[in-house]
Amino acid sequence: MTDFAATKAMFDLPQGITYLDGNSLGPLPRKAAARVAQAVSAEWGQMLIGGWNRAGWMDLPRRLGDRIAALIGAQAGHVVLGDTLSIKVYQALASALDMRPTRRVILSDTGNFPSDLYMAAGLCRTLGDGYVLNTVAPEDVAGAIDDRVAVLMLTEVDYRTGRRHDMAALTRAAHDAGALVIWDLAHSAGAFAVDLAGCGADFAVGCTYKYLNSGPGGPAFIYVAPRHADVARPALSGWLGHEAPFAFDLDYRAGAGIDRMRVGTPPVLQLAALEAALDVWDGVDLHDLRSASQALMDQYIAGVEAVCPDLILATPRAHDARGSQVSFRHPQAYAIMQAMIARGVVGDFRAPDVIRCGFTPLFIDAGDVARAVAVIGDIMQNRLWDNPAYHTRAKVT
Amino acid sequence: MTDFAATKAMFDLPQGITYLDGNSLGPLPRKAAARVAQAVSAEWGQMLIGGWNRAGWMDLPRRLGDRIAALIGAQAGHVVLGDTLSIKVYQALASALDMRPTRRVILSDTGNFPSDLYMAAGLCRTLGDGYVLNTVAPEDVAGAIDDRVAVLMLTEVDYRTGRRHDMAALTRAAHDAGALVIWDLAHSAGAFAVDLAGCGADFAVGCTYKYLNSGPGGPAFIYVAPRHADVARPALSGWLGHEAPFAFDLDYRAGAGIDRMRVGTPPVLQLAALEAALDVWDGVDLHDLRSASQALMDQYIAGVEAVCPDLILATPRAHDARGSQVSFRHPQAYAIMQAMIARGVVGDFRAPDVIRCGFTPLFIDAGDVARAVAVIGDIMQNRLWDNPAYHTRAKVT
Numbered sequence A, B: 001m002t003d004f005a006a007t008k009a010m011f012d013l014p015q016g017i018t019y020l021d022g023n024s025l026g027p028l029p030r031k032a033a034a035r036v037a038q039a040v041s042a043e044w045g046q047m048l049i050g051g052w053n054r055a056g057w058m059d060l061p062r063r064l065g066d067r068i069a070a071l072i073g074a075q076a077g078h079v080v081l082g083d084t085l086s087i088k089v090y091q092a093l094a095s096a097l098d099m100r101p102t103r104r105v106i107l108s109d110t111g112n113f114p115s116d117l118y119m120a121a122g123l124c125r126t127l128g129d130g131y132v133l134n135t136v137a138p139e140d141v142a143g144a145i146d147d148r149v150a151v152l153m154l155t156e157v158d159y160r161t162g163r164r165h166d167m168a169a170l171t172r173a174a175h176d177a178g179a180l181v182i183w184d185l186a187h188s189a190g191a192f193a194v195d196l197a198g199c200g201a202d203f204a205v206g207c208t209y210k211y212l213n214s215g216p217g218g219p220a221f222i223y224v225a226p227r228h229a230d231v232a233r234p235a236l237s238g239w240l241g242h243e244a245p246f247a248f249d250l251d252y253r254a255g256a257g258i259d260r261m262r263v264g265t266p267p268v269l270q271l272a273a274l275e276a277a278l279d280v281w282d283g284v285d286l287h288d289l290r291s292a293s294q295a296l297m298d299q300y301i302a303g304v305e306a307v308c309p310d311l312i313l314a315t316p317r318a319h320d321a322r323g324s325q326v327s328f329r330h331p332q333a334y335a336i337m338q339a340m341i342a343r344g345v346v347g348d349f350r351a352p353d354v355i356r357c358g359f360t361p362l363f364i365d366a367g368d369v370a371r372a373v374a375v376i377g378d379i380m381q382n383r384l385w386d387n388p389a390y391h392t393r394a395k396v397t
Helices: A004-009 A030-054 A057-072 A085-099 A114-127 A138-144 A167-176 A257-261 A268-283 A286-307 A333-342 A366-381 B004-009 B030-054 B057-069 B085-099 B114-127 B138-144 B167-176 B257-261 B268-283 B286-307 B333-342 B366-381
Strands: A079-081 A105-109 A132-136 A149-155 A180-184 A203-207 A220-224 A325-329 A348-350 A354-358 B079-081 B105-109 B132-136 B149-155 B180-184 B203-207 B220-224 B325-329 B348-350 B354-358
Touching: A004 A268, A030 A057, A030 A268, A030 B030, A057 A079, A057 A203, A057 A220, A057 A257, A057 A268, A079 A257, A085 A114, A085 A149, A085 A180, A085 A203, A085 A220, A105 A114, A105 A138, A114 A132, A114 A149, A114 B114, A132 A138, A138 A149, A138 A167, A149 A167, A167 A180, A220 A257, A268 B268, A286 A325, A286 A366, A333 A348, A333 A354, A333 A366, B004 B268, B030 B057, B030 B268, B057 B079, B057 B220, B057 B257, B057 B268, B079 B257, B085 B114, B085 B149, B085 B180, B085 B203, B085 B220, B105 B114, B105 B138, B114 B132, B114 B149, B132 B138, B138 B149, B138 B167, B149 B167, B167 B180, B220 B257, B286 B325, B286 B366, B333 B348, B333 B354, B333 B366
Parallel strands: A105 A132, A105 A149, A149 A180, A180 A203, B105 B132, B105 B149, B149 B180, B180 B203
Antiparallel strands: A079 A220, A203 A220, A325 A354, A348 A354, B079 B220, B203 B220, B325 B354, B348 B354
């Protein structure tokens, strides 16, 4: 059994805070502070330009990619870190469209994270030539897959509701129709075991600052299935994706395999934080993680529903049908979340009416859930959200 | 007069090293270590998700953009940080091509940094429809501008030779032919005063880890001229470039002005390092910087030529015609640089035969140059490079 008390002790959590927002920004792993300081002072400061070789900076995107591969069911050597999730979405999409040259439709759903849709729409506009992004309701995706679809692009877990798509079934359906599939694992990687290889996914992308705890602005990752890795065209063809970056040739030749998805100079300080954050996973069994997470969510749902009849559950009750977050709806969701934060229970509000909390056993235990339920119960039963201070919108929420 | 002894004291330079490679990776500003530690422990650790507002993370790309604008002659409010230089090249190019819809040629030169050319070629391939990247020799650029050219894309200072283009004249020539101009300031920003607004540049991009000393993998910047800022199409249309990122609308609407060039979540730890690095510039007059840099280069050239007749100067002697680096050619350039590094004089080798050293007075003084000249003289006069240990190529140079 994974020792989650031990993993919790690996995080530097502020006193008096019950942090249920790791699905937005994971907390600080204690080792990350020292690891980043080492990257700054001992590596950058003392090795200077030599750090690219001597400190292994140049290999970090591949080395850490292998560690993430182990968490998402990807083959080693087929995941690389870099850029932001939106950029990686663009590369995966451009590659996939290139591999289905007679088709013009990108299919996605209205529950997808908007940035993925924006990047897709931007790519369609750049391509012209009839390319179009079609979105349907999440429950209508399977029925909307036809032979005009070049690529099905989905985020496995809905950032708002926590609803989880059936990766295996939808990948199979897309393949049956001759389409390729891109999975966005933003709310999956580190939340539960993903089985990219088993599902036959073509591409996957994800971020590291949520359940992988790499810190604000940590780099994204991209996976390309081995069968596509040497044919995919990266579209954003930067020098570190070149076959020989330091030959400084004038002509681009895509590097072998996943290396071609690298673009520019890797963000070494952010990668150092990620490296330390990944150490937390060394003793973690992903099946233990999933069952502990489900137990925390069940406890939270039962607790909230028992005391707050006005909060409407937006997340599926079925274990298989949800990720690692629970969302409730309420017209005063924004003010309720502000009241929660004022009482030390940190989740987040998502427009228009969602109170969203994430439940990872890495640093959340049953005592935290009980505390959160008590606070929410008090807020709802005593209408503590009905305070003008909680209705002023901050710039970013 | 700028006090360069004071700026030198602001850097944490390793004992015994004469660092002439700030044009590849600037050294560590002392304050950066504390600033990054603050971002990690006090901001990420204690504020958690609240850091986006309370620590001002979300505004960093614009706030630091304004500080860089002051160094490159850009109007305040028209520079933003993010991504890597290659990504920013792609956005500038896609925007510029979109603004010249009847033209199909991107013109550049063979001295441009290869990644810029790779990104351009990748974009042409994505666009199809007759788009083409044409490259000519640096001295032939002016003559190659015609009415088929949609955009002239140049790096102001050649990364290999240090030759500097005439930004004002080439921008004028391009505009006279109806073309737009993108300037890559990788070897300009922080090396000397740039006058983007005065030259009428349309777009500019640059990196921060060279002369701006932001550390390995520090973010890039992009400038869009005010006259284009609200019409440019960012192509990589991510959520933080949206008019209202936290409304989570399904449809993309480009944000106002330079904000639309933002893509994904900003790399907060790298930005924190950049913020501290920019403090070094507070007391620096860019004209003092330029004249001190020219004096160091003159001293270096004269010293090396006096003792090393086999080293052939690749950098223009004329002050106006060069950036802030000096390159010499020699068939054994790689081994010579290894011998220099072994003696504590760090520059870099650039294929096929270039010994490249950068000269910024921020942390290099006449004593450093004298030491470098003495070491190179000893190496050349005594053929110290003729040592098998110096001929083994490292993976990255």
